[in-house]
Amino acid sequence: MIELRTILSNLLIQPAVFVNNVLVQIPMADSFRSEGKIYVVVGIVLILLVGFFYYLLRVDRKVKKLEDEINDRAK
Amino acid sequence: MKYLLRTDWWKWLTIALLIYVVIGGFMFTVPRLPILNETIRVLHFHVPMWFGMLFLFLGSVIQSVRYLANGRMENDIMSSQLAEVGIVFGVLGMITGMFWATFTWGEPWSSDPKQNASAIGLLIYFAYFILRGSIQDEQQRAKIASVYNIFAFAALIPLLFILPRMTDSLHPGNGGNPGFNAYDLDSNLRLVFYPAVIGWTLLGFWVATIKIRYRKLKEQLDD
Numbered sequence: 001m002i003e004l005r006t007i008l009s010n011l012l013i014q015p016a017v018f019v020n021n022v023l024v025q026i027p028m029a030d031s032f033r034s035e036g037k038i039y040v041v042v043g044i045v046l047i048l049l050v051g052f053f054y055y056l057l058r059v060d061r062k063v064k065k066l067e068d069e070i071n072d073r074a075k
Numbered sequence: 076m077k078y079l080l081r082t083d084w085w086k087w088l089t090i091a092l093l094i095y096v097v098i099g100g101f102m103f104t105v106p107r108l109p110i111l112n113e114t115i116r117v118l119h120f121h122v123p124m125w126f127g128m129l130f131l132f133l134g135s136v137i138q139s140v141r142y143l144a145n146g147r148m149e150n151d152i153m154s155s156q157l158a159e160v161g162i163v164f165g166v167l168g169m170i171t172g173m174f175w176a177t178f179t180w181g182e183p184w185s186s187d188p189k190q191n192a193s194a195i196g197l198l199i200y201f202a203y204f205i206l207r208g209s210i211q212d213e214q215q216r217a218k219i220a221s222v223y224n225i226f227a228f229a230a231l232i233p234l235l236f237i238l239p240r241m242t243d244s245l246h247p248g249n250g251g252n253p254g255f256n257a258y259d260l261d262s263n264l265r266l267v268f269y270p271a272v273i274g275w276t277l278l279g280f281w282v283a284t285i286k287i288r289y290r291k292l293k294e295q296l297d298d
Binding site for chain 1: 086109112289295296
């Protein structure tokens with residue numbers, strides 16, 4: 001049943017995708033990518049990512065310090 | 076898990092992979108598909124949440140089995156902390172999925188089989204934490220939680236990967252829907268998708284190792 005449905009949907013949808021690709025352009029952010037400052041968005045996400053990584057590394061280091069301190073005291 | 080707690084190099088790998096994923100995920104060319112349009116790029120951000128959750132839950136189950144085998148509290152700590160980060164990934168996956176569905180399926184919740192099954196899966200794991208919180212005795216809590224954890228993971232796999240495929244689902248790649256199947260997950264997407272899964276999963280383990288170390292220190296101080 002599932003196989004039949006898959007075949008049917010492929011028969012129905014794949015040509016539609018094909019026709020869409022060739023005849024009706026599927027809207028994509030083409031101009032946005034070429035001249036629409038998408039680099040700014042990528043830059044902002046990267047800044048956020050780097051900020052979070054910095055924070056995570058700092059927390060990691062703080063825990064490490066605490067571990068060393070407690071292990072020293074235990075000795 | 077022990078290895079991850081001891082070493083640091085993979086943290087730098089996480090950072091490098093995720094920076095690459097953001098750049099590649101936004102900039103690389105993607106297949107042109109109806110309805111999905113540019114949102115196909117969430118493949119690199121939403122889907123790895125679920126993969127990350129699964130790997131974290133898998134790690135959690137392994138630690139649970141270890142705990143049941145040797146009865147060491149350390150394994151129970153690892154198990155619970157991995158599950159906690161896993162549930163965060165799951166909730167994030169759910170929220171991002173609903174946001175995406177608002178613009179592709181027309182509403183945040185369409186009671187799609189995949190959505191319902193993921194919600195049930197998350198509820199099963201919420202119950203895990205309620206169970207943990209409700210038992211005072213440390214040994215008893217660890218034992219009961221470990222056994223429950225195994226059942227929870229065993230229930231999650233069919234909920235996420237088998238049941239949604241048995242019926243019609245709107246979700247890309249399910250129920251004979253066009254999506255990220257053999258035709259569509261082209262080499263360009265794979266180039267970012269696989270590093271994304273590895274990177275986000277490692278990020279989850281990174282947070283988990285910090286939580287585990289914190290818990291161990293707390294345990295040491297309590298003794």
